[in-house]
Amino acid sequence: MLSLQPLNPKPSSLYSSTFTPPNSLSPKTLKPIPAFRPSRNFYPSIHSMLQYNRKPQLAGDTPRVVVITSGKGGVGKTTTTANIGLSLARLGFSVVAIDCDVGLRNLDLLLGLENRVNYTVVEVLNGDCRLDQALVRDKRWSNFELLCISKPRSKLPIGFGGKALVWLVDALKARDEGGPDFIIIDCPAGIDAGFITAITPANEAVLVTTPDITSLRDADRVTGLLECDGIRDIKMIVNRVRTDMIKGEDMMSVLDVQEMLGLPLLGVIPEDSEVIRSTNRGYPLVLNKPPALAGLAFEQAAWRLVEQDSMETVMMEEEPKKRGFFSFFGR
Amino acid sequence: MGASMWSLQLHTVSVPVPLEAFWRYNSTRKRTFKKLNIVANGDAKNSKNLPHQIMVVKSNKPNLPVLLQDAVTKLQESVKSIPPPSLLVKKHSGVSLPIALSTMVTLLVIILRNYVAKRSKPNRPGSVADLVRRGQLRSDRRGISNPLKYNDPFNNPLVKVSKSNSTVEMCGQVYRLAPVTLTKEQQAVHQKRRSRAYQWKRPTLFLREGDSVPPDVDPDTIRWIPANHPFATTASEIDEDLAQTNVYQKHGVPFRIQAEHEALQRKLEALQSEQKLGKLVIDPGAAKDFERPFKTRLKTEEQLDQGPYNRQMGSNSSESEGARDSFVNQHSSEEMDKP
Secondary structure, rough: OOEEOOOOOOOOOEEEEEOOOOOHHHHHOOOOOOOOOOOOHHHEEEEEEEOOOOOOOOOOOOOOOEEOOOOOOOHHHHHHHHHHHHHHHHHOOEEEEEEOOOOOOOHHHHHHHHHHHHOOHHHHHHHHOOHHHHOOEEEOOOOOEEOOOOOOOOEEEEHHHHHHHHHHHHHHOOOOOOOOOOEEEOOOOOOOHHHHHHOOOOEEEEEEOOOOOHHHHHHHHHHHHHHHHOEEEEEEEEEEOOOOHHHOOOOOOOOHHHHOOOOEEEEOOOOOOOOHHHHHHHOOHOOOOOHHHOOOOOOOHHHHHOOOOOOOOOEEEEEEOOOOHHHHHOO | OOHHHHHHHHHHHHHHHHHHHHHHHHHHHHHHHHHHHHHOOOHHHHHHHHHHHHHOOOOOOOOOHHHHHHHHHHHHHHHHHOHHHHHHHHHHHHHHHHHHHHHHHHHHHHHHHHHHHOOOOOOOOOOOHHHHHHOOHHHHHHHHOOOOOOOOOOOOOOEEEEEOOOOOOOOOEEEEEEEEOOOOHHHHHHHHHHHHOOOOOOOOOEEEEEOOOOOOOOOEEEEOOOOOOEEEEEEOOHHHHHHHHHHHHOOOOOOHHHHHHHHHHHHHHHHHHHHOOOOOOOHHHHHOOOOOOOHHHHHHHHHHHHHHHHHHHHHHHHHHHHHHHHHHHHHHHHHHOOO
């Protein structure tokens, strides 16, 4: 497992070195806000560490309530929730994912659990079932549970959802088998009542955005609302990044996105056709074999989320692989 | 004829096929002669000495033996003209060995191919592939039945950082690394900018368009919901305290189920006290008030079960016991359905 993070003088680090980036970096990227563009000498050196056979260390108080939001629809909130949730479960943490999209829930489909959702939070509130009956345990990773807010056509009183979510988090904390390590809330698109409901119990947020101006404007606004609401720990995931387009200067680079939003990076997810395939199958990307590029990126993002860490280096364009003498014979 | 027979018998060793034909021919001839003999002598006893008598028989057709002899000599000549197969084999032995070998190899290949095809046939009856072919299973959902996972998330061989630390190789592709340039000061600048740009208070009061604003409420915290909102409803029929206790409930029967059960129990008891049960089983209308739609099937079954029982026994107390039991079973079955 790779984690890129600042050089830490810990003796446990297996491998570290320094690197000064080449000068070709700055002309490769677009500059929407030139005021923030630092001079070439300003670049810190690259530090990265390879960490093998080590579990990520859980930082912060549990349960960590993380809301995954974006503002704009279709940028990959639900995909991120499913993949980060299952990655956390694979790393050994107990996770409850809450699908807060009242009208248009999809997380159950992405996880392949749509046939197992019998009860939702609405039934729990009505007293038709208990909370433990409404939690759908994933058979692949038993420390992952799904909770849906409501069935597609049922109505939940507006203004009541936020309170209900706070109670839910409290009830999950007080469970007999111990509270979960992570409660991940999949937020609906927009800044409507559903958004307000979803962010109510959260104490940190992951903002998902794509490198295009429509998504960035919405992301900036949502970040503003989250900060107004008192959520200060906001990190962003830049989704659907195409290094070939960045190379051709047709797409903003991740560093440009970061300059526009001013948020620490949790992960960079490359565009991958496997995402659609895994969505159709109801089988999250991180469980794919062989692992897809996007799945690896989600896994690293989950690792950073656990350690409350952010990216210190980002992947830029592809380089042609150096081929050895014997590569002629096919490899 | 005897000599011809001898010579033919000698030939049996080397030329089996024409000889056999000849034997067949000869035996038919014998039968003909026998017939002729019988016809000529009118004595069945003489039939034992048939081969000797053949030559002296005087038949009604005088040119028959001549014809036969001609045929025999012809056949003999033709047989003599065919070289023995042993000679044939000797003559062509150099060519036929590879032919035989190739034939054997071809046969072997055909047999092996059939065997392999039979072994690798995917649709064994009852297999998953067979189920998919018959439409019992959806092939695109098959990934769930055999989970794909690579074993160790802590040791991923697909991510390698180069020795110079400037590139990373993921899934066989090499990416250049670049340092993140965002500083704490820049983050603070952005936060300040956003706090100026977006003034927002979390809405605490949700009102439908047209509702009057209650006094002592900050108008910034009011959220106006359009009247035709598809799923939102501002009218709350849920008792908040009750909902909270429902969420916090850890064990036992859920509140609503318990309440329904108790209400039905009370109804039954009231009916018992009025002695209405003697005439009628259970008033279906009265029970319907407490039933949810998906319980109707269970309820009717319950009624059907209780009907004859009630009429036969006429015991009110045991009837109510039975109803309670069935209700408890219903609850337990519901708990079994736990997701």
